Structure formats: C-alpha cells, structure tokens
Amino acid sequence: MSHPSQDPPRAHSGAAPTLRMIAWELTRACNLSCLHCRAAAVSSAPPGELTTEECLALVDDIASFAQPTLILTGGEPLLRPDLFPILSRADARGLRTVAAVNGTLLDAPTAKRLADAGVRRISISLDGKDAASHDALRGVPGAFEGALRGIAAAREAALPFQINTTVTKQNADQLPEILALAIRLGAAAHHIFLLVPTGRAANLLGFELDARHYEEVLQWLAGQVASAPIEIRATCAPHFYRILRQRGIPTQARGCLAGQSFCFISHTGDVQPCGYFDVKCGNVRQMSLREIWENAPLFRQLRDLSAYQGKCGFCEFRQVCGGCRARAYEATGDPLAPEPLCAHVPGSCR
Numbered sequence: 001m002s003h004p005s006q007d008p009p010r011a012h013s014g015a016a017p018t019l020r021m022i023a024w025e026l027t028r029a030c031n032l033s034c035l036h037c038r039a040a041a042v043s044s045a046p047p048g049e050l051t052t053e054e055c056l057a058l059v060d061d062i063a064s065f066a067q068p069t070l071i072l073t074g075g076e077p078l079l080r081p082d083l084f085p086i087l088s089r090a091d092a093r094g095l096r097t098v099a100a101v102n103g104t105l106l107d108a109p110t111a112k113r114l115a116d117a118g119v120r121r122i123s124i125s126l127d128g129k130d131a132a133s134h135d136a137l138r139g140v141p142g143a144f145e146g147a148l149r150g151i152a153a154a155r156e157a158a159l160p161f162q163i164n165t166t167v168t169k170q171n172a173d174q175l176p177e178i179l180a181l182a183i184r185l186g187a188a189a190h191h192i193f194l195l196v197p198t199g200r201a202a203n204l205l206g207f208e209l210d211a212r213h214y215e216e217v218l219q220w221l222a223g224q225v226a227s228a229p230i231e232i233r234a235t236c237a238p239h240f241y242r243i244l245r246q247r248g249i250p251t252q253a254r255g256c257l258a259g260q261s262f263c264f265i266s267h268t269g270d271v272q273p274c275g276y277f278d279v280k281c282g283n284v285r286q287m288s289l290r291e292i293w294e295n296a297p298l299f300r301q302l303r304d305l306s307a308y309q310g311k312c313g314f315c316e317f318r319q320v321c322g323g324c325r326a327r328a329y330e331a332t333g334d335p336l337a338p339e340p341l342c343a344h345v346p347g348s349c350r
Contacts (some may be wrong), residue, residue: 063093090116105152111157162189177218189231259302277326
C-alpha cells in the first residue's frame with residue numbers, strides 16, 4: 001500500500017523514529033494458492049492466530065504511542081470473521097486503515113461495509129495482463145476474473161483501490177499493459193513489488209529478475225511517474241528512489257523502510273522489520289509493540305546506516321535507498337549486507 005512521505009533517516013542517534021506504517025497479517029487463511037506468497041498461506045486458519053480480544057487490545061496498544069497507517073493483510077483478511085470489529089476499533093482510535101485483498105471475495109455490499117468502517121483504500125493484485133498469466137501465478141483458475149469482479153464492486157461502492165503487481169521474469173514484459181489496465185479500471189495507484197524469495201516464493205528459482213533487468217524495469221517505471229495519470233510506486237525495490245533522484249524527479253519517499261518507519265505483525269503476534277524479513281523481534285503477546293519498536297536489537301541495528309556493509313555502506317544514495325534489507329538477509333544471512341540485486345556503482349553518477 002502507500003508509503004507516507006517522510007524525511008530520509010539519518011545515522012542512528014539512539015531515539016527510535018516515528019512508526020508510520022504497520023502491515024498486520026490478520027490471518028494466513030486464503031482461498032488462493034499464489035506461487036509467490038510471502039505467507040505461504042493455507043486454506044483455513046492455522047492454530048495460534050491472535051484472538052479477537054488480542055487484536056482489539058493490539059489496536060489500543062498501537063494507538064497509545066503512534067498513529068500509523070494500518071495495512072490489514074493476510075492471507076485473505078476478508079476470511080477473518082472479526083475483521084469489521086477490528087476495523088471499527090481502529091477507526092475509533094483514529095488510525096488510518098487500508099486493506100490488501102485478492103478481490104475474489106469482494107462484492108459491492110462488502111466493499112461498502114469496508115468503506116463505512118473507515119477503510120481508506122484497498123489493494124487488489126493483478127500479476128498479469130490476462131487470465132492466463134495472472135491465474136498461473138495465483139494458483140487458482142478464475143482468479144483474474146474474480147479480481148476484476150472485486151474491482152467492479154469497489155468502484156460501485158466508491159471505495160478507492162490500487163493495483164499491486166509482483167514482478168517476475170514471467171510478467172516483466174507485461175508491465176506496460178498491466179499499467180494501462182490499471183488506468184482503464186480506475187485505480188488510484190499502481191504499485192509494483194520486486195520478488196523477495198521468502199515463503200512460497202523461495203521455491204521460485206529462476207523467476208527473480210537479475211540486477212540488470214531489475215534496473216531496466218525500475219528505469220521504465222520511473223519514466224511513467226510524470227506521465228501516468230495515477231500514482232506510481234515500487235515496493236521491495238528501494239533502488240527506485242535512487243533512480244528518481246538521479247532523474248531529478250521530486251519525491252519525499254524512501255526505499256527500504258524496514259525498521260525505519262515500518263514494521264510487520266504476524267497472525268500470531270510476532271513482530272518483524274517487514275513481512276519479507278523473517279526474523280522475529282518480539283511478540284505482542286509478551287510485550288508492548290512500543291517496547292519492541294523502540295528497543296528490539298535488529299530494529300536498532302537497521303537504523304544505524306553507518307553499519308551497512310559493502311557498497312551499501314558508502315553509496316551516495318544510502319539514505320534514500322538503503323537496499324532491500326530482507327533481500328540482503330535472505331541472500332547472505334546478514335541484514336546489513338549489500339543489496340544483492342543492485343546494478344548501481346557508487347560514485348558513478350557524480
């Protein structure tokens with residue numbers, strides 16, 4: 001979903017930065033079986049998910065020290081039977097909520113309920129220009145048509161929506177057509193996600209773009225920023241914000257936000273730097289989110305940009321890009337290692 005604007009972080013000074021955004025995995029239950037699923041979601045909710053009471057208490061805990069945007073995700077959050085009480089509590093506490101749904105379970109009455117409960121925007125993924133390409137990645141025939149029906153329902157309910165696209169070698173050449181489709185459908189934004197090999201995506205050997213192709217895709221995307229009639233963003237692609245600055249395109253957004261202004265809460269209450277960064281920094285069943293956010297050793301480590309290694313450590317775009325920390329960790333086991341899919345040579349643009 002959308003990243004709030006913020007000043008780039010500085011080298012860690014000891015004080016925790018403001019928590020601006022949380023992705024909250026309400027459930028791992030899902031009616032699809034996407035090949036690239038970060039959560040490796042399953043057809044029914046696994047044991048151990050936060051109870052309704054725990055979810056409501058977590059909303060209160062969050063609101064007690066911050067006012068972040070809550071991205072309610074899964075799995076498929078519409079399969080969580082207490083979704084609307086959770087949304088109502090968040091709205092009552094003044095929190096801005098958005099929801100990541102796959103669209104196949106969304107009808108007009110449900111879309112209206114989401115809007116009435118305070119949801120500002122939903123995201124629906126289109127990972128191909130047509131049913132053949134989308135359904136192949138989503139693992140269920142009819143997923144593309146179901147997503148389009150969900151989008152139509154959102155339009156009918158006047159619920160703003162954005163299109164998300166996870167980019168792989170299989171669909172990278174379709175991006176212009178997917179963007180055109182998003183514009184025709186009336187999306188508020190098109191956000192692309194560069195594959196991070198976690199969850200089921202760890203099995204997609206050969207699907208991930210290499211550094212050169214990665215750069216080409218992001219250069220193309222940056223070229224759309226000025227001309228496209230909708231918002232364009234990239235996630236898990238911090239190089240995009242380096243490219244925008246190289247092109248002189250104004251932006252206050254930053255690349256990797258993990259632990260800087262963003263965190264992830266799992267269906268069982270584990271807190272991580274992001275959903276793709278599978279390292280547990282604490283659990284909200286044992287301590288407050290504020291304590292985890294301010295004091296978890298990994299969060300504090302990620303905030304110290306002076307400790308970044310390799311070319312990320314001396315890159316002139318360190319503060320606006322930072323490299324994908326999850327991808328660095330998955331590739332090397334070291335969260336401070338250089339971004340493995342970056343083609344930029346530090347100092348080469350001076």
